[in-house]
Amino acid sequence: MTQTLQVSLWRGGAEGRYQVYEVPLRENQTVLDVVTWVQRNADATLSYRFACRVGMCGSCAMTVNGRPRWTCRTHVSKVAKGGRLAIGPLENLPVIKDLATDMAPFFEKWQQANGAFAPSKSRAEPIERISPDSDDRRAVNAAIECINCGVCYAACDTVRWDPDYLGPAALNRAWTLVNDERDAGNTARLAAVAADGGCHACHSHQSCQEHCPLALNPTASIAGLKRRTTAAYLRGEIKL
Amino acid sequence: MNVRLYIWQRTSAAIMAPLVVVHLLVIFYAMRKGFSAAEILSRTRGSVAWALFYGLFIAAASVHAPIGLRTILAEWTPLPARMRDVAVIAFGVALAVLGFRAIAAVVLS
Numbered sequence: 001m002t003q004t005l006q007v008s009l010w011r012g013g014a015e016g017r018y019q020v021y022e023v024p025l026r027e028n029q030t031v032l033d034v035v036t037w038v039q040r041n042a043d044a045t046l047s048y049r050f051a052c053r054v055g056m057c058g059s060c061a062m063t064v065n066g067r068p069r070w071t072c073r074t075h076v077s078k079v080a081k082g083g084r085l086a087i088g089p090l091e092n093l094p095v096i097k098d099l100a101t102d103m104a105p106f107f108e109k110w111q112q113a114n115g116a117f118a119p120s121k122s123r124a125e126p127i128e129r130i131s132p133d134s135d136d137r138r139a140v141n142a143a144i145e146c147i148n149c150g151v152c153y154a155a156c157d158t159v160r161w162d163p164d165y166l167g168p169a170a171l172n173r174a175w176t177l178v179n180d181e182r183d184a185g186n187t188a189r190l191a192a193v194a195a196d197g198g199c200h201a202c203h204s205h206q207s208c209q210e211h212c213p214l215a216l217n218p219t220a221s222i223a224g225l226k227r228r229t230t231a232a233y234l235r236g237e238i239k240l
Numbered sequence: 241m242n243v244r245l246y247i248w249q250r251t252s253a254a255i256m257a258p259l260v261v262v263h264l265l266v267i268f269y270a271m272r273k274g275f276s277a278a279e280i281l282s283r284t285r286g287s288v289a290w291a292l293f294y295g296l297f298i299a300a301a302s303v304h305a306p307i308g309l310r311t312i313l314a315e316w317t318p319l320p321a322r323m324r325d326v327a328v329i330a331f332g333v334a335l336a337v338l339g340f341r342a343i344a345a346v347v348l349s
Contacts, residue, residue, distance in 0.1 A: 158315070162315050194243035195242050195243075198242065198243075200241040200242055201241045226246065229243045230247060233247065238243075240244055
């Protein structure tokens with residue numbers, strides 16, 4: 001007899017309910033495989049989001065048994081306690097339908113934190129030589145691999161409590177640019193992350209680093225921003 | 241929370257940290273000695289040093305506590321920002337008034 005999983009999937013928008021599906025258990029199976037099986041075999045109206053399936057694009061994050069996870073790299077054998085899975089949309093983001101959340105607030109905050117690179121030179125000028133061993137570049141390296149999956153944002157208590165808080169991913173991005181020697185936008189960026197809802201709103205609960213699928217540490221990036229903005233404010237370089 | 245409030249909060253915390261230790265040690269000392277209120281007052285009346293010690297303590301606490309309360313109100317209540325800020329400023333002023341009044345009552349009387 002084929003072994004099965006009892007899978008509860010969130011159906012509906014903000015108002016909805018969990019619906020149970022029986023899904024064949026495979027020897028080697030990710031949570032995304034389970035969701036895809038339901039969509040292809042049980043209910044074609046199920047909405048969810050994915051693209052690369054290999055942990056690069058950051059589009060398939062969902063809440064799995066209460067924890068935000070990247071579903072394409074989460075094996076069922078690791079998380080299905082007693083053959084049961086409860087899969088819902090990410091927390092702290094508006095639900096569009098079923099397992100798909102609206103990521104617009106997440107990326108708007110990325111922009112509010114001045115997360116876009118501000119070039120300091122034109123393409124006619126020579127490119128800076130940046131030593132991989134420099135302190136700045138090491139700080140960038142530690143934070144740069146973010147894939148914007150939204151897991152940290154969904155895990156963050158401060159995001160849940162304060163709708164104006166920029167969140168770990170946006171601040172982590174700002175930290176990579178603050179340490180980028182080529183960037184010319186740091187005064188405005190530091191002012192943006194020093195305002196209400198910026199880095200100082202972080203309580204250092206560290207849920208972001210606990211849940212980050214890439215084992216990044218946004219709390220450390222935010223701590224760096226706190227130090228950098230404090231120094232800039234005391235020197236009079238930024239105003240509120 | 242923004243960088244200005246952050247600096248005020250951290251600075252006031254740094255000022256209070258050693259003061260809290262002294263405050264607790266004095267409480268332990270007074271308890272161990274079994275001092276009555278009258279005996280404590282006899283030691284503190286007219287003391288400029290204690291007035292300065294607790295004056296600094298109250299000034300720091302009156303800055304520190306409202307900033308933390310502001311964050312709690314922002315995260316846990318639907319109070320509009322302006323009303324929240326007015327409420328915590330009033331709380332800070334109340335702390336300062338009550339504290340300095342207590343110092344005046346103990347040290348100056």
